[in-house]
Amino acid sequence: MNILIIGGRGTIGKKVVKHFDGIHEVIIASRTEVGMPVDISDSASIKAMFEQIGQVDAIVCIAGEAKWAAFNSLSEADYYIGLRSKLMGQVNLVRIGQHYLSEKGSITLSTGILADDPVLKTASAAMVNGAIHSFVQAVALEMDRGIRVNVVSLGLVEDAYEKYKSYFPGHIPITMKQACMAYERSVMGTDNGKIIRIYK
Numbered sequence: 001m002n003i004l005i006i007g008g009r010g011t012i013g014k015k016v017v018k019h020f021d022g023i024h025e026v027i028i029a030s031r032t033e034v035g036m037p038v039d040i041s042d043s044a045s046i047k048a049m050f051e052q053i054g055q056v057d058a059i060v061c062i063a064g065e066a067k068w069a070a071f072n073s074l075s076e077a078d079y080y081i082g083l084r085s086k087l088m089g090q091v092n093l094v095r096i097g098q099h100y101l102s103e104k105g106s107i108t109l110s111t112g113i114l115a116d117d118p119v120l121k122t123a124s125a126a127m128v129n130g131a132i133h134s135f136v137q138a139v140a141l142e143m144d145r146g147i148r149v150n151v152v153s154l155g156l157v158e159d160a161y162e163k164y165k166s167y168f169p170g171h172i173p174i175t176m177k178q179a180c181m182a183y184e185r186s187v188m189g190t191d192n193g194k195i196i197r198i199y200k
């Protein structure tokens with residue numbers, strides 16, 4: 001199977017790449033990836049990436065940004081960061097990427113616990129995650145050629161614990177193994193239109 005992993009050098013992405021690599025052919029893409037640059041907030045960039053790669057069996061997105069700040073300091077422009085990158089970036093990956101998938105291929109998006117259990121300063125990030133959950137459930141009803149679409153929604157992962165622990169008091173981080181297995185379930189299993197929640 002050849003698997004495109006966008007954000008494959010990030011905190012979560014690099015562990016997911018390691019999980020699949022060797023068993024499958026993994027292609028890594030991101031804004032700074034020399035061989036396969038892509039900015040998911042720009043649909044022309046997404047299209048150019050797929051033209052370069054050609055057909056894949058699975059698309060995994062572990063990328064996308066949203067602004068974290070107190071509600072009263074978030075400007076309208078701040079919201080558009082998350083809308084353009086994490087939300088529409090992943091929507092456009094499905095819109096464009098479906099045409100480059102083999103029959104019965106899959107698309108896996110990423111959100112996070114904020115959709116269900118937000119913390120302070122996440123009005124924008126939580127909103128975007130929730131929108132992606134609704135999008136995935138709806139779009140899965142309309143995919144052709146047996147293509148599946150799921151979203152992995154993780155709690156704070158252990159490799160990001162030190163960086164984010166002040167935002168998540170009392171949260172027990174999930175292991176990187178649990179995170180990788182969630183992506184494996186989406187790519188290798190039969191789930192479709194599912195929100196694969198891994199929270200502790």
Ligand SMILES: NC(=O)c1ccc[n+]([C@@H]2O[C@H](COP(=O)([O-])OP(=O)(O)OC[C@H]3O[C@@H](n4cnc5c(N)ncnc54)[C@H](OP(=O)(O)O)[C@@H]3O)[C@@H](O)[C@H]2O)c1
Nearest residue numbers: 007009010011012030031032039040063112154156157160
């Ligand atoms: N860390 C956690 O505990 C946690 C928990 C639940 C959900 N999540 C979500 O999971 C995703 C990944 O988290 P992470 O902690 O692994 O983040 P990270 O360490 O910042 O890695 C993100 C990766 O995505 C790429 N990227 C960012 N924006 C992009 C864009 N517009 N186009 C293409 N590539 C882009 C980055 O590479 P370049 O800079 O080269 O583009 C980077 O490799 C995020 O959406 C995050 O919200 C994280």
